[in-house]
Structure formats: structure tokens, C-alpha cells
Amino acid sequence: MLIDPNLEENTLDVDIFNAIVGFEEEQNIDKKTKRSQRMFAARRAIEKHRESKQLAQCLTEAYDTDD
Numbered sequence: 001m002l003i004d005p006n007l008e009e010n011t012l013d014v015d016i017f018n019a020i021v022g023f024e025e026e027q028n029i030d031k032k033t034k035r036s037q038r039m040f041a042a043r044r045a046i047e048k049h050r051e052s053k054q055l056a057q058c059l060t061e062a063y064d065t066d067d
Helices: 005-066
Strands: none
Touching: none
């Protein structure tokens, strides 16, 4: 039976490489997720600001027409 003594070392190298690549991919996914969350929060803040401006305008118009 022939056994390659470098086989175990090569397997270890591949496992380490896969772990590093997997870790980097996970970091990229985390960065994208956090960026998406920030973008969503920013959009929601803009929507809230517009809604409050629109409400203030409607209240002002309603108040002006009641006089």
C-alpha cells in the first residue's frame, strides 16, 4: 500500500485555505447586511421626515381653512 506522506499536509493546507476563504466570505456578508440595515434606517428616517412635513402642512392648511 502506497501512502503519500504529503497527503495529510496538503489536506491541512486545503482545510486552512477553506477556513480563511469562508471567514472572508462571512465578513463580506456581514458588511453587506450592516450596510443594508443602515440604508434601510436612512430611508425610513427620510420617510418619517417627509411624513412629518406633510402632516404639518396638512394641519396648517386645515387650521387656515377653519378661520
